[in-house]
Every structure is written in C-alpha cells, then in structure tokens.
Amino acid sequence: xxxxxxxxxxxxxxGDILNTNTQFLSKELANxxxxxYHQAVVGDNVERLKNEFKLAIERADIVIxxxxxxxxxxxxxxxxAAEYFGKKLIFxxxxxxxxxxxxxxxxxxxxxxxxxxxxxxxxxxxLKNDYGTAPGCIINEDNxxxxxxxxxPREVLPMFKNYVVPYLKKYQEAVFVSKVLRVxxxxxxxxxxxxxxxxxxxxxxxxxPYAKDNEVTFRITASAKTEKEALDLIEPMExxxxxxxxxxxxxxxxxSLEEVVGKLLIENNITIATAESCTGGLLAGRLVxxxxxxxxxxxxxxxxxxxxxxxxxxxxxxxxxxxxxVSSETAAEMAEGIAKTSNTNIGVSTxxxxxxxxGTEEKPVGLVYVGLYINGKVKTxxxxxxxxxxxxxxxVVTIALDWIRRETMRSNNASSH
Amino acid sequence: xxxxxxxxxxxxxxGDILNTNTQFLSKELANxxxxxYHQAVVGDNVERLKNEFKLAIERADIVIxxxxxxxxxxxxxxxxAAEYFGKKLIFxxxxxxxxxxxxxxxxxxxxxxxxxxxxxxxxxxxLKNDYGTAPGCIINEDNxxxxxxxxxPREVLPMFKNYVVPYLKKYQEAVFVSKVLRVxxxxxxxxxxxxxxxxxxxxxxxxxPYAKDNEVTFRITASAKTEKEALDLIEPMExxxxxxxxxxxxxxxxxSLEEVVGKLLIENNITIATAESCTGGLLAGRLVxxxxxxxxxxxxxxxxxxxxxxxxxxxxxxxxxxxxxVSSETAAEMAEGIAKTSNTNIGVSTxxxxxxxxGTEEKPVGLVYVGLYINGKVKTxxxxxxxxxxxxxxxVVTIALDWIRRETMRSNNASSH
Numbered sequence: 001x002x003x004x005x006x007x008x009x010x011x012x013x014x015g016d017i018l019n020t021n022t023q024f025l026s027k028e029l030a031n032x033x034x035x036x037y038h039q040a041v042v043g044d045n046v047e048r049l050k051n052e053f054k055l056a057i058e059r060a061d062i063v064i065x066x067x068x069x070x071x072x073x074x075x076x077x078x079x080x081a082a083e084y085f086g087k088k089l090i091f092x093x094x095x096x097x098x099x100x101x102x103x104x105x106x107x108x109x110x111x112x113x114x115x116x117x118x119x120x121x122x123x124x125x126x127l128k129n130d131y132g133t134a135p136g137c138i139i140n141e142d143n144x145x146x147x148x149x150x151x152x153p154r155e156v157l158p159m160f161k162n163y164v165v166p167y168l169k170k171y172q173e174a175v176f177v178s179k180v181l182r183v184x185x186x187x188x189x190x191x192x193x194x195x196x197x198x199x200x201x202x203x204x205x206x207x208x209p210y211a212k213d214n215e216v217t218f219r220i221t222a223s224a225k226t227e228k229e230a231l232d233l234i235e236p237m238e239x240x241x242x243x244x245x246x247x248x249x250x251x252x253x254x255x256s257l258e259e260v261v262g263k264l265l266i267e268n269n270i271t272i273a274t275a276e277s278c279t280g281g282l283l284a285g286r287l288v289x290x291x292x293x294x295x296x297x298x299x300x301x302x303x304x305x306x307x308x309x310x311x312x313x314x315x316x317x318x319x320x321x322x323x324x325x326v327s328s329e330t331a332a333e334m335a336e337g338i339a340k341t342s343n344t345n346i347g348v349s350t351x352x353x354x355x356x357x358x359g360t361e362e363k364p365v366g367l368v369y370v371g372l373y374i375n376g377k378v379k380t381x382x383x384x385x386x387x388x389x390x391x392x393x394x395x396v397v398t399i400a401l402d403w404i405r406r407e408t409m410r411s412n413n414a415s416s417h
Numbered sequence: 418x419x420x421x422x423x424x425x426x427x428x429x430x431x432g433d434i435l436n437t438n439t440q441f442l443s444k445e446l447a448n449x450x451x452x453x454y455h456q457a458v459v460g461d462n463v464e465r466l467k468n469e470f471k472l473a474i475e476r477a478d479i480v481i482x483x484x485x486x487x488x489x490x491x492x493x494x495x496x497x498a499a500e501y502f503g504k505k506l507i508f509x510x511x512x513x514x515x516x517x518x519x520x521x522x523x524x525x526x527x528x529x530x531x532x533x534x535x536x537x538x539x540x541x542x543x544l545k546n547d548y549g550t551a552p553g554c555i556i557n558e559d560n561x562x563x564x565x566x567x568x569x570p571r572e573v574l575p576m577f578k579n580y581v582v583p584y585l586k587k588y589q590e591a592v593f594v595s596k597v598l599r600v601x602x603x604x605x606x607x608x609x610x611x612x613x614x615x616x617x618x619x620x621x622x623x624x625x626p627y628a629k630d631n632e633v634t635f636r637i638t639a640s641a642k643t644e645k646e647a648l649d650l651i652e653p654m655e656x657x658x659x660x661x662x663x664x665x666x667x668x669x670x671x672x673s674l675e676e677v678v679g680k681l682l683i684e685n686n687i688t689i690a691t692a693e694s695c696t697g698g699l700l701a702g703r704l705v706x707x708x709x710x711x712x713x714x715x716x717x718x719x720x721x722x723x724x725x726x727x728x729x730x731x732x733x734x735x736x737x738x739x740x741x742x743v744s745s746e747t748a749a750e751m752a753e754g755i756a757k758t759s760n761t762n763i764g765v766s767t768x769x770x771x772x773x774x775x776g777t778e779e780k781p782v783g784l785v786y787v788g789l790y791i792n793g794k795v796k797t798x799x800x801x802x803x804x805x806x807x808x809x810x811x812x813v814v815t816i817a818l819d820w821i822r823r824e825t826m827r828s829n830n831a832s833s834h
Contacts, residue, residue, distance in 0.1 A: 012443075013443060013454065013456060014444065014447045014453065015444030015445075015447060016625060016627075018440045022432075022458075023429075025432070027431065027432030028432070030430075036431065037430065037460060038430075038457065038458065038459060038465070039430060039458035040458070041457070042455060048455070052455070187523070187525045189488045189530050189550075190526065192488070192489055193528045193530060208428065210433065210434075211569070212434070219433070274698075276717075279702070280701050280702050280704065280705025280717070281691075281693070281702035281705065281717050282702040284698030284701075284719040285698040285699040285702055287697070288697025288698065288721060289806070291771075291806065293721070297719075297722075298725055299721075299725045299728075299729060300698050300718065301718055302691070302701040302714075302716065302717025303716060304710065305714070305715060308759070312716055354708075357708055358708070366522065384522045384523070384524065388548065388575075389708065390706070391571065
C-alpha cells in the first residue's frame with residue numbers, strides 16, 4: 001500500500017522549525033512495508049490545504065497529516081478531511097473531558113477555543129493524545145485511510161507508536177527488513193561502480209547507496225512474508241557486496257567506525273595514544289565516543305603549537321625547522337613520541353593545514369599528514385583534502401581511524417598465521 | 418514572488434535522513450521576502466519527479482530542487498528540468514575539469530559515471546560546487562527560475578549563500594535584514610520570558626527565538642526599502658534585548674562561542690591548556706575551531722584513565738582513591754596540573770560520567786565537574802546534565818567555554834579598573 005505524509009503548518013514553510021515528524025513517520029511506515037512516494041508541507045491556508053489533501057488522497061492509500069488540529073481558526077485539517085469525505089463534525093464528550101482534565105493538571109484555565117478540539121469527523125476512530133490537548137483521528141472510508149495527527153513531535157511520536165501502529169498492522173502486506181553495510185576508504189562513485197550490475201538488476205532485495213560524513217552506506221532491503229525469509233533474501237546479496245568491496249566494509253547498521261576500532265583494540269589488547277595538531281582533539285573525541293575505550297586509550301595530546309610538539313612529544317626542533325610542522329617527518333616524530341611517552345602499542349598523529357588561512361603554494365590548505373606508530377615502526381600518510389576547516393578535520397579523523405582499523409586487523413592476521 | 422522547494426531523494430522518503438535542506442532554504446527565502454507555500458519531497462523516480470516538478474513550476478515563480486545531481490543513473494533532476502523546458506544537456510568542459518581536480522586532490526580515481534555531472538541544460542547558469550563534485554545550475558526561462566542544487570547540506574549551504582543569493586537579489590521586492598543575537602548560560606524559556614512583552618508586540622522588526630546546541634539565538638528581522646532603513650529598525654530592539662539579557666549575549670550572527678573566547682584570550686595575551694576526561698578532546702576541538710588559537714592554546718591533554726591523570730597531570734593518587742575520578746577535588750587538580758605543566762595562565766578540566774553506563778546512585782550519569790585554574794586560583798563547578806552521552810559532552814564543552822569567557826572578561830575588567 002502507498003502512504004503519503006502531509007504536514008500542515010506555516011512555521012514549517014517559513015523554516016522556523018525543522019520537520020522531524022516527516023522523518024519519523026516515513027521511517028516507521030517504511031519499516032512496516034508501506035511505500036512512500038511523496039512528502040509534502042503546506043501552510044495554514046484553506047485552499048492550498050484542500051488541493052494538497054486531494055492530491056495526496058488520490059495518489060495514496062494512506063494519508064497521514066500532522067498539524068492543524070489546534071484550537072485556533074486557522075487550524076483546519078479536520079474540517080478539510082471531513083469535507084472531502086462529506087462528513088459532519090460531531091462533538092465528542094469523552095475527548096472534551098480529557099482536554100479539560102489536561103488543562104486542570106497544568107493548572108491552566110481552559111479557553112472556549114479548545115472546545116473545537118473535541119469535534120471529529122462522523123464515524124472516525126479517535127486517537128487519544130496522552131501528551132497534549134489535540135486528539136488525533138483516523139477516517140477509514142472508500143478504501144482510503146486518513147490519519148490526522150497533531151503537530152508537536154512529542155505528541156506525534158507516542159500517538160503514532162501507541163495507537164496508529166496497532167491500527168495499521170492489519171494492512172501490512174509484507175515484512176520489510178533492511179541491513180546497512182557501512183563502507184569507508186572508497187568514494188561513493190567508485191563503490192557504486194563496483195556494484196553497478198547488482199544495482200542495475202535489483203528487485204528484491206533492493207540496494208541503495210548513500211554517502212555521509214566521509215563514509216558510504218549501502219542499504220539492502222528485502223520484503224517477504226516473514227523476517228526469516230527476508231533475511232534469507234538479503235544474505236546472498238550481502239555476501240556479494242562484501243566480496244567486491246572487501247575490507248572497505250567495516251560494519252553494519254548502526255555500528256560506528258570508532259566502535260569497530262575500539263573493539264578491535266580491546267579484543268587484541270592493543271593500547272593507543274593520540275597526538276593531534278590540526279584535528280585539535282577531534283580524533284580523541286571520536287575514540288571516546290565509544291564507551292569502554294578507556295581500557296586501551298591511554299592518552300591524547302593536543303599539541304597545536306610547535307613548543308607543545310617539542311615539549312610534550314619530543315619532536316626535534318631541527319625537524320620542525322627543516323621540514324616544518326606540516327611534514328611527514330614531524331607527523332612521524334609526533335606518532336612515535338606520543339606512543340613512547342604514553343607507553344602504548346600505537347601512537348597516531350595528525351598535522352596539517354585545515355584552513356581557512358595558513359596555506360602556501362607548497363603547502364596548501366587541505367595538506368595533512370597522518371602518522372601511525374605500530375609494532376615499533378612508524379609510517380605516515382600524506383593527504384590533500386578539499387573543503388572547509390570542519391570538513392578537512394572530520395575527514396582526517398575518519399581516515400586516521402580507518403588506518404588504525406586496517407593496521408590492527410593486519411597485525412592481528414599476521415600474528416595468528 | 419512565490420518560491421517552492423522540491424527535494425529529490427529516496428533516502429529522505431524512507432526517513433533515512435532528516436531533511437534539513439528544506440528548512441535552511443525556506444528560512445533563507447523567507448528572509449529575502451519570497452513567499453513559500455509548498456515544500457515537497459519525491460524519490461528518485463522519473464514519472465513522479467516529472468509530475469511533482471510540473472506541479473511546482475506551475476504554482477511558483479521560483480523552484481529550488483535539491484538532490485538528484487549525483488553520478489548514478491537514478492540521479493535525474495537535470496534531465497527532468499531540461500526536458501520540461503525542451504533543452505538539450507550539454508557537456509561543460511570547465512565543470513569536468515573541476516570535478517577531475519576534486520578527485521585528484523582526494524587521491525581517488527574518478528569513475529566514468531562522474532562525467533554525467535558535467536552535463537547541463539543548454540543556456541543555464543552553472544553554479545560551482547566548492548565542497549563536492551556535483552555543480553548546480555539555474556535555468557531562467559519563460560518567467561520561471563529553476564535552481565538545481567546538490568543534496569548534501571554541506572554543499573547546498575555554501576552554494577546557496579555564495580551563488581544563489583546574489584543571483585536572486587535582483588528579484589527581491591523588499592530588503593529583509595536579520596541580526597542574530599547569540600545567547601548562552603540561560604535557557605530558552607527563561608530568555609523568552611525576559612523578552613515576552615517585546616515578542617508579544619513585535620511587527621517590524623520581528624523577533625524569533627531558537628534553541629540549538631545548548632545556546633539560544635534571537636533573530637531580529639526587519640523589512641524596509643533599503644538595508645540602511647532595515648538596520649535602523651533593528652537597532653533599538655537589539656539594544657533593548659541586550660539590556661535585558663546582559664552578558665548572556667555573547668555575540669551576533671555567525672560568531673561562535675569559541676571565536677569569542679579565542680579572541681578574548683588573544684587580545685589579553687592569556688594562554689590556556691585543557692585537561693579532558695569525559696569530554697575526551699571535544700573541548701580542545703572546539704577551541705581549535707577558531708583559526709589562530711595556536712597563539713594562546715598551548716596544550717590539550719585527554720586523560721581518560723586514572724593513570725593518565727596521575728602521570729600527565731600530577732593528580733594525586735590519594736585524591737583519586739578518596740574522592741574518585743569524578744569529583745571536585747580531581748577536577749581542581751587536573752586544571753591546576755595542566756596549567757602548571759603547560760606553563761599557561763588558564764587550565765581548564767572536565768571529569769564526569771557521560772553515560773550510558775558508569776552511573777551510581779551517588780554519582781549518576783550526567784554528573785560532571787569542570788575545573789578552572791586562573792590567576793593562580795582554582796575553582797570548580799558541579800553540573801548535572803540530562804541526556805545521552807553526546808548531549809552531556811557537548812553541553813559540558815559549551816559550559817566550560819562560557820565559563821572561560823566570563824572569567825576572562827571579569828579579570829580583564831578588574832585589571833583595567
């Protein structure tokens with residue numbers, strides 16, 4: 001079945017609030033196996049609301065609206081839906097009692113306007129609002145299901161989960177199961193190219209790429225009668241994707257790169273310390289995202305100045321003078337310095353020009369060196385990263401984490417052979 | 418003039434990502450005086466995209482799309498717009514060169530697919546993408562303006578601000594000028610209460626509060642015939658707001674808290690070092706957001722383990738044994754320790770339980786101590802912060818930065834009296 005979401009509210013149109021309801025509802029509906037082809041937002045205006053409502057209901061089997069159930073004159077969603085189906089609005093005593101009680105609890109005097117919130121299209125199913133004054137309702141007529149929800153997310157979420165999901169269960173045709181493969185170290189274009197034929201012939205399961213925060217994800221989604229059957233459909237495609245992308249696939253679903261790195265280090269009892277210049281603590285911050293990292297993450301140093309690099313890490317003054325702070329040589333001494341002074345197996349360093357200023361022809365903005373000291377040896381990586389300061393730094397952190405992951409896996413494989 | 422926003426992307430329809438582009442674009446367009454009556458989202462599907470595009474362009478004078486400019490076959494926005502206006506897609510050599518250069522910088526091999534991103538509807542204005550591979554474009558035909566932007570917000574924001582806003586200026590009917598006052602150290606509710614009567618009687622200028630990332634902003638917007646007139650309207654309201662909120666107002670427009678702190682430190686020649694436990698480098702990371710901080714930011718230490726606190730900062734073992742790592746006493750020794758070992762005027766420390774685990778009845782998740790060593794004295798602050806790990810840590814960083822700001826201003830005022 002096809003579902004659409006129509007949000008009503010001038011404050012969304014003006015960009016005063018972020019439309020989180022649509023994301024929430026879409027995700028929930030997609031997980032239940034309904035197809036969503038349109039999302040729309042319209043203001044508190046009779047004609048435009050009518051037109052948009054008509055478009056939605058002609059295209060979809062299920063239309064979910066949010067907003068426009070308030071007590072004021074420009075709250076018109078119930079009126080619009082009732083008119084479309086030729087229904088009268090009827091006063092509901094129980095709902096009014098709930099609204100009165102809600103105001104009593106708050107110690108606020110109810111206004112005459114609020115009475116409007118207790119009127120509903122004849123024959124509809126009323127949805128109790130446990131977190132606000134505006135009840136919702138479901139109209140099920142002519143093979144169309146129209147679900148009217150309030151606007152505030154803290155009212156929409158519980159109303160949907162507690163009352164709408166159980167109502168829609170009987171309309172679910174299939175179980176949809178998704179698995180997300182998380183990929184790092186390869187661009188979206190290249191990754192997609194490697195999977196082009198799979199993506200071209202996709203039916204069930206489907207596969208969709210998405211690039212975000214220096215990573216690419218591939219979502220494989222299968223529909224079937226049972227969860228087990230859906231998982232069985234996903235398995236061979238997942239296997240194929242993993243074979244083609246190799247160890248660029250670092251995890252699945254909500255796993256973060258720092259979690260994978262953290263677990264690898266802990267499992268193999270490998271300790272780590274960080275020495276950051278251009279990333280200024282963001283690498284340590286990412287590692288510390290993973291609770292439990294304290295077992296292996298011994299120290300982080302943010303050594304932004306040359307003095308700090310010398311004093312804290314033992315970088316040689318000659319190295320800085322001869323090669324500069326942004327150099328392979330400095331990155332190497334930083335990585336080795338932090339590992340030795342913190343007595344860890346791994347030392348990782350960053351030094352570069354994150355911009356916006358500070359670039360030269362020889363060393364432009366975006367030039368970054370990452371150093372990695374591991375198993376008594378130090379290696380460095382030279383990067384040229386386009387983008388603004390924030391983007392450069394975030395990308396460096398991802399590349400550094402990925403490098404730690406690969407080297408840890410490698411040394412682990414080597415030692416177990 | 419009427420404007421509409423049409424986002425293209427199955428990942429938005431499925432709720433995989435939050436549609437922040439629409440909010441950003443709506444706000445910008447509203448501030449420029451354009452009317453927005455519809456926002457819509459459609460997937461990567463030829464027919465539905467065509468229909469939705471047609472609806473939008475028939476209703477509005479300006480249609481802005483995001484997404485669907487990528488390198489893959491289901492990226493179809495340019496094709497759809499070109500077809501609507503009966504235009505051919507033409508290869509643009511310059512754009513292709515830029516894309517090739519972008520990939521070169523990344524050290525990533527360009528894929529054949531990416532060539533698609535250098536084709537544009539005949540006669541359009543190409544919008545350079547400084548932060549990604551997909552250039553945008555503007556088609557101005559038959560009294561309709563169609564603006565095609567990429568999908569990722571990081572690319573959309575600068576492209577819109579740098580290239581689209583200047584383009585649309587000549588179509589503006591009134592000048593709208595906004596000034597944002599940035600407020601920290603007071604909640605949205607309390608701040609709004611102090612400004613209630615101003616907010617109640619607002620007409621031109623308007624004033625709108627917005628809470629984000631532990632800060633509150635008040636956007637004052639005036640419309641007038643000229644920018645000068647609009648600024649004159651804003652001035653008295655700004656003065657009134659500043660008087661009521663006092664030094665909670667830390668800056669305006671895009672000024673960040675770390676920028677204000679950085680400038681204060683540099684102006685007064687005050688050096689600083691950080692010692693972080695629960696925030697794990699995020700405080701240093703925020704400071705380093707401000708380019709030029711290296712003049713005063715000497716060292717940052719991430720001392721997540723007790724051993725690191727002892728070895729790097731000289732926290733006494735007895736202190737840790739008696740009061741625990743999360744204590745006022747430990748925070749104080751950390752702040753003093755980092756300042757003395759880094760030879761700085763200020764030392765700031767964080768230690769706390771960011772969750773999700775690790776809380777006890779006596780020391781629950783969200784309990785955090787911040788230490789501040791300044792002018793030879795050390796103070797600590799006890800915080801109880803609700804929310805998840807990420808929220809707790811970000812809030813601690815903001816509170817610490819604000820504390821540094823206030824203390825630096827105070828010691829500066831004291832010494833100049």
